[in-house]
Amino acid sequence: MQADSTPADRAPTDRTPIELGDVLHDLDRTGHLPLYHQIATRLREAIADGTLPTGSRLENEVALAERIGVSRPTMRRAIQDLVDRGLLVRRRGVGTQVVGARVHRHLELSSLHEDLTRSGHATTTQVLRHELVPASPAVASQLGIAPGAPVLYIRRLRLSDGVPLAVLENHLPPGLSDITPEQLEEQGLYAILRNRGVSMRVARQTIGARAATRDEAPLLGIAAGAPVLTMTRVVFDDSGASVETGSHCYVPDLYTFEITLVER
Amino acid sequence: MQADSTPADRAPTDRTPIELGDVLHDLDRTGHLPLYHQIATRLREAIADGTLPTGSRLENEVALAERIGVSRPTMRRAIQDLVDRGLLVRRRGVGTQVVGARVHRHLELSSLHEDLTRSGHATTTQVLRHELVPASPAVASQLGIAPGAPVLYIRRLRLSDGVPLAVLENHLPPGLSDITPEQLEEQGLYAILRNRGVSMRVARQTIGARAATRDEAPLLGIAAGAPVLTMTRVVFDDSGASVETGSHCYVPDLYTFEITLVER
DNA sequence: CTTGCCAATATGTAATAACAAATACACGGA
């Protein structure tokens, strides 16, 4: 059983590029939405609905740009967007290929997270705590404020169709500490922040695992000491100021994180 | 204690831009390395070593480009690179600001072995199993081969300074099944793949948590049922063919995943 | 028949130009 040395002995990868004239017709030129964004969205949809099957090749970018009447940089930017998302792969001198709707779907099915949010499960929120507390040194450092300054501490239980999913703990800086429990029960923290004009731009997350505390276990309907998936996060806005810190723990059977990495 | 409504009442954010003439001088114009890449690297270093402190402002991109003698698109591309990494934030009509000096390891296409050796720990590897097995339906689907086809199954124990860190399970497609246990003990899977000319481009990862099995627990030096952090991964090369699948579990006290998200 | 080279192809890098849109600040009027 001597294996040949070429890594790929499958995927004939049809050489003839897919026609995309019909997918990319009729762009909105009013300038309300960037052209590259419209093109990227259409391409993403074409991959999702099978118009661009896995392994198929795109026409070369110069011809594509010409065909739909945009410049090459604009076309490149749209394609690059999909490359960054891991949907396309490009090789100099070769061309651009679709890399995988099949596996993507498979992984998504194994994650209840996507299922829950997308397939319309009823998610509810219970606000367990909601109070002003002096910022601990750790929280103060993350929020970029002075230790001891008053911050709003929130603790919520998130349920999906009545099943406990996660315990969410957040700290909010002084400027945002007038958010009410009622708002949080119906809207979700991020919707509230966006409605207040806060533009969140950068988030730094750390994902880990630990045992559920005696405190969390009954809330989540699991045994104390059972594993939970944890995620801590600091979110920054436009001006580089931190807007929120969160420290959440999830029931691992019901929640996973999915990430696509691309080597550039 | 009425909070004012502006979200940021901290971070004076000095208005005068930082001089960068000295940081960006003397670029290599021979074309061996792209200009935008050199500029991005210099800027990243300047942020890391404090030349560009958190909250400081960059000179506007037109002036910067002029000063160092590159075009605005080139300068923009370099800056955008840092924005994508979450190190800079830009706002139209305002300017570009540094958002974080803290060195944070970006989640990238690298292996655990490389991460650890880079940070100066002595990592060792024990190959627990190494055998050809018929591909299960799940593995076959991930690797894009026929179920039952022979794949190389590897199970390794990774230690850092002698302390058990993770149990790594991998499946490799037929073209790569001639990797030896000896290679794996000294090199790490990713180094071997790269040396064989495999160019890994896209990875899809799922991160979760579960209880350690009775099998894993003694290997990792933890109790059966104790929480472990899990990561499953499928890696694709630049032709869209999958190169490797892995299913790993980590001791959560010793390993976490860090991710930076950027809203574009 | 094999090997090496060359040309065609496609993406990668870079410069230049012009206009659009968001923001901030200063100025002027009520």
Added chain:
DNA sequence: TCCGTGTATTTGTTATTACATATTGGCAAG
């Protein structure tokens, strides 16, 4: 004094052009 408006500043979007470089495959010479 306060508020609104206009203007300067800065990034965002798009087009055009040119050349560089990696890859593939065919062709010719040995």
